[in-house]
Amino acid sequence: MKYPTRKKATLLLQDGTIFEGFSIGKEGTSGGEICFNTGMTGYQEIYTDPSYFGQIIVNTTSHIGNYGALDTEVESDAPTINGLVVNEFSGIYSRTSATEGLQEFLEKHNTVGIAGVDTRKIVRHIRTKGAMNAIISSELEDKELQAELDKIPSMESLELSTKVTTKEIYDLGEDNDGYKVAVLDLGIKKSILKNLIERNCQCRVFPAKTSFAEMEKWNPDGYFISNGPGDPAVMDYAANTVKEILDKDKPLFGICMGSQILALAVGIPTYKMHHGHRGLNHPVKNLNSGFSEVTSQNHGFAVEMEALKNSEVAELTHIDLNHNTVEGLRLKNKPAFAVQYHPESSPGPNDSKYLFDDFIQLIKDNK
Numbered sequence: 001m002k003y004p005t006r007k008k009a010t011l012l013l014q015d016g017t018i019f020e021g022f023s024i025g026k027e028g029t030s031g032g033e034i035c036f037n038t039g040m041t042g043y044q045e046i047y048t049d050p051s052y053f054g055q056i057i058v059n060t061t062s063h064i065g066n067y068g069a070l071d072t073e074v075e076s077d078a079p080t081i082n083g084l085v086v087n088e089f090s091g092i093y094s095r096t097s098a099t100e101g102l103q104e105f106l107e108k109h110n111t112v113g114i115a116g117v118d119t120r121k122i123v124r125h126i127r128t129k130g131a132m133n134a135i136i137s138s139e140l141e142d143k144e145l146q147a148e149l150d151k152i153p154s155m156e157s158l159e160l161s162t163k164v165t166t167k168e169i170y171d172l173g174e175d176n177d178g179y180k181v182a183v184l185d186l187g188i189k190k191s192i193l194k195n196l197i198e199r200n201c202q203c204r205v206f207p208a209k210t211s212f213a214e215m216e217k218w219n220p221d222g223y224f225i226s227n228g229p230g231d232p233a234v235m236d237y238a239a240n241t242v243k244e245i246l247d248k249d250k251p252l253f254g255i256c257m258g259s260q261i262l263a264l265a266v267g268i269p270t271y272k273m274h275h276g277h278r279g280l281n282h283p284v285k286n287l288n289s290g291f292s293e294v295t296s297q298n299h300g301f302a303v304e305m306e307a308l309k310n311s312e313v314a315e316l317t318h319i320d321l322n323h324n325t326v327e328g329l330r331l332k333n334k335p336a337f338a339v340q341y342h343p344e345s346s347p348g349p350n351d352s353k354y355l356f357d358d359f360i361q362l363i364k365d366n367k
């Protein structure tokens, strides 16, 4: 067990705001879009969610690291975030099952972070000014830091799924009498696959740019379009694949990026939000059942509400009760639906797990 290094570190935001703290994780320099997650637990799952690739995460919960790290509590093989900002960082942990401390985990995976900064102030800043790029460094002087920050591309129009998708096709789940689900991996979280496997699905996971024809050769019963990082508006390749799935009337379920790609495939645009939704307690209303769900969310883009409401082919199924944004949609005459939030939770509440059952039902109805 080791205390975090106390080397001085700086966080510089694109608008020139500077925060001074100390280095955690790996010493060095790293930048990306700065965004905050309000979840009070599940830091390891957040850092390893591939949808955060290209982003610096601010944890609003003020005490991070106190339950250490556990090999199995990951959503991909290693952290995918571009940096971490916390208030109070604990290198010491108290959980008997933890395999190591968070400092060791971050250092091992080359994740650069800063602690000892006023995260409430940073969050208020982002909430007021909107999403922006930032850089963390424990080695560069201010001038050099600015030059490095200027090199970081804007999240808008950035295609990132091909950076995190699987390189090779792989299979998960038993080859049995269940359902064959072709998964288009745009940056998938492990817990989504786990939820499908638990429901008797045999999953074949395909790289982001796989064509429909290639997936169809396996003769799947249904298609799943995953979550992922970056701007969905520049992912024509994925929208075109989804169009072909829809043309063949195949059952389709999408989560987060998957819901944005489904919307784009039927001509409904997406847009960049002011600062996005990232947390574990976002209220969403299911317009079909009338019930509300407490949901896990991580998105910086959203489907255009007006365009969806005016669409002849798609309809709104779930709405965000904080900001009235689109949280779910389905197609009127095709077996396809998707949600913007995260029913697999991990981290987060389990209110929305029924959506996986709905997908299985959709597959059964179309078999």
Ligand SMILES: NC(=O)CC[C@H](N)C(=O)O
Pocket (backbone or CB within 6 Å): 051, 226, 227, 228, 229, 230, 231, 232, 255, 256, 257, 258, 298, 299, 300, 301, 302
């Ligand atoms: N979790 C996700 O799939 C995120 C989708 C997209 N990158 C967004 O930020 O909106």
